[in-house]
Amino acid sequence: MKDLLHTADLSRSDVELLLDTAADFAVKPLLANTALANRTVAIYMTKPSTRTRLASETAVAHLGGTPIFIRGDDLQIGRGETIADTARVISGYASALIIRTFKQSDVDELGANSTIPVINGLTDDDHPTQLLADWVTIREAFGKDISGRKFTYVGDGNNMAHAWLTMGAIMGAHVVVATPGGNYAPDQGAVAGARAIAAKTGATIEVLTDPEAAAKGASVLYTDVWMSMGDPEDERTAKLKALAPFAVTENLMGLTTSDAIFMHCLPAHRGEEVSAEVIDGKRSVIWREAYHRRTTIQAILYHLVRGELSGNTI
Secondary structure, three states: OEEOOOHHHHHHHHHHHHHHHHHHHHHHOOOOOOOOOOOOEEEEEEEOOHHHHHHHHHHHHHHHOOOEEEEEEOOOHOOOOOHHHHHHHHHHHEEEEEOOOOOOHHHHHHHOOOOOEEEEEOOOOOHHHHHHHHHHHHHHHOOOOOOOOOOEEEOOOOHHHHHHHHHHHHOOOEEEEEEOOOOOOOOOOHHHHHHHHHHHHHHHHHEOOOHHHHHOOEEEEEOOOOOOOOOHHHHHHHHHHHHHOOEEEHHHHHHHHOEEEEEEOOOOOOOEEHHHHOOOOOEEEEHHHHHHHHHHHHEEEEEEOOOOOOOOOO
């Protein structure tokens, strides 16, 4: 496995290895501080970022490497150079490339034309690095035995919903996504892909339109912002109205298990997708979750550069 372009690229053994290594890096950030010594990692972002940028640059530094941050308008892509040519050039300078952008097809094309590992730091379709951070956090809360537990995402059927279903399928978990129907439902191709993986792993995949049914008995209640980068502003009113019943409130959290946790990939809008009482309450693990963006990106870089991930063959 050369690249991490999609959550579905990972096998269960890959995820287990990455989670274990990330847990080690959480305790000892400099455990492998010569792994990227005298090497550079390019970090290319056309979408603004707080966690992905800080986590990526810190992860590279903790591995002994030098991060090179590149904004969307810093490259000749803006003047017509092809993605394929850009991939070949970056491959000559860096040992890996982390990209955060809009189109999944751009990330796929970079991977196809690079000779170095390419890591998807977020696209409009998927968010594999976030899901690894989420599952390290889940393991800290519940351990490795997830039998009998239900993991629920409520809100917009966006890239996070897709990645949530896919990673849950890989892990053999009972995962639920609850969204409004129509334009705000998850992509059917992503749902079908998760179900295909689940058929092999024994996972349970549920896609619902009832937030209370989804929250009932859940060990995790997860949400994301309702207006993502690139969403048309003229659709805001209609979208917020459709999603209002899916807000994570104290009442919705009250339907979960007694040891349930609240998760959010951030940034958050208190009073929209989640109430302040929930996100700032005792059951929220959002800061630990954000911290693990660094530990998991560090683990991804460490194992991809060493060629130690097998990839999903399902």
